[in-house]
Amino acid sequence: MSILVTGGAGFIGSNTCISLIDSGHSVIVADNFCNSDPQVIENIQKITQAKVVKYKVDITDESQVSSIFENHSIEGVIHFAGYKSVGESVVEPVAYYHNNLMSTIAVAKSCLEYGVKKLIFSSSATVYGENVSPLVEDMHLHQTTNPYGETKAMSERILKDISYANPHLSIALLRYFNPVGAHISGLIGEAPNGIPNNLMPYVTKTAKGELEYLNVFGNDYPTVDGTGVRDYIHVTDLAEGHVAALQNIEKGAHVYNLGTGRGTSVLELVTTFEEVNKINIPYKIVDRRPGDIATCYADVTKAKKELGWEAKRDIRDMCRDSWRFEQNLHRFVKA
Numbered sequence: 001m002s003i004l005v006t007g008g009a010g011f012i013g014s015n016t017c018i019s020l021i022d023s024g025h026s027v028i029v030a031d032n033f034c035n036s037d038p039q040v041i042e043n044i045q046k047i048t049q050a051k052v053v054k055y056k057v058d059i060t061d062e063s064q065v066s067s068i069f070e071n072h073s074i075e076g077v078i079h080f081a082g083y084k085s086v087g088e089s090v091v092e093p094v095a096y097y098h099n100n101l102m103s104t105i106a107v108a109k110s111c112l113e114y115g116v117k118k119l120i121f122s123s124s125a126t127v128y129g130e131n132v133s134p135l136v137e138d139m140h141l142h143q144t145t146n147p148y149g150e151t152k153a154m155s156e157r158i159l160k161d162i163s164y165a166n167p168h169l170s171i172a173l174l175r176y177f178n179p180v181g182a183h184i185s186g187l188i189g190e191a192p193n194g195i196p197n198n199l200m201p202y203v204t205k206t207a208k209g210e211l212e213y214l215n216v217f218g219n220d221y222p223t224v225d226g227t228g229v230r231d232y233i234h235v236t237d238l239a240e241g242h243v244a245a246l247q248n249i250e251k252g253a254h255v256y257n258l259g260t261g262r263g264t265s266v267l268e269l270v271t272t273f274e275e276v277n278k279i280n281i282p283y284k285i286v287d288r289r290p291g292d293i294a295t296c297y298a299d300v301t302k303a304k305k306e307l308g309w310e311a312k313r314d315i316r317d318m319c320r321d322s323w324r325f326e327q328n329l330h331r332f333v334k335a
């Protein structure tokens with residue numbers, strides 16, 4: 001199938017493009033490159049030896065989005081494009097609500113106008129709010145702690161309502177847990193501009209010597225070793241989950257957790273990284289980060305049962321592949 005991937009130059013989007021091509025699909029990427037590099041598209045082509053059509057567009061602009069549908073017979077859409085920093089969203093709520101909601105509406109309107117029946121949406125475990133793990137798709141959602149999380153919850157609501165009014169659509173709302181790792185080639189991975197938001201880029205930049213040490217945000221949580229526990233999922237597993245959703249989704253709007261179902265603490269991840277890559281990660285225990293919760297991991301039975309998908313890679317693979325990518329990064333980012 002010919003698939004439009006919005007945000008296809010991003011960390012998860014680019015890895016999903018590779019999995020789509022590996023599964024025989026052709027890919028069109030629409031991205032504004034505000035948080036990614038067009039070189040990523042070249043790397044996707046280098047890895048897959050396939051041509052990737054790319055458009056530099058503002059995904060919130062309905063006319064720019066619909067012109068892509070006008071020029072290509074698109075059979076499915078995977079919508080990744082959006083701002084994704086929890087902390088930034090608290091400071092810039094208007095930008096987050098406008099960008100993340102208007103892009104979702106623009107994409108959905110074009111799907112309806114051009115008869116595209118399959119739409120996969122990039123959601124997040126953040127929408128669960130303060131629910132207790134393991135998190136299950138039919139749980140009642142609580143208010144999240146940030147505008148980013150609210151844009152994901154609102155986008156899910158918008159797409160569910162669109163599905164109800166248009167029963168011919170097949171919509172998958174995929175709730176990611178903690179995506180980490182990189183493509184096994186070492187050419188595509190998580191390369192945040194400036195100071196990283198997430199744990200693994202901090203670990204790899206500490207390993208590389210760009211950071212003197214890792215700050216561990218609290219060791220007084222009620223967890224195995226006091227540090228935060230999360231469900232880390234390899235980005236390639238996540239990418240393959242999108243292909244499975246595209247190929248198996250039924251009519252209607254359906255929510256799926258994309259996680260491993262296993263929790264790993266910060267110190268367990270650091271220790272694994274040191275063992276796998278034979279490198280020391282100096283760290284300091286500091287205060288908890290505001291808004292953090294102790295434990296978050298997925299119940300993964302629904303995706304396995306309905307999409308025939310489950311994560312295959314473990315935390316060792318994630319640490320190995322993240323480090324390989326970081327070593328290939330020639331761009332020195334001063335912390």
Ligand code: WQD
Pocket residue numbers: 084086123124125126176177178179197198199200202214215216217218227228229230266289292
């Ligand atoms: C993981 C653990 C930190 C950095 C975020 C978003 C979520 C989703 C995934 C988009 C926590 C600890 C971190 C550091 C640390 N993104 N940590 N030192 O907060 O679980 O989830 O990314 O959908 O929406 O909220 O991920 O990687 O920031 O933190 O100790 O320098 O690592 O306290 O326990 P998080 P994270």
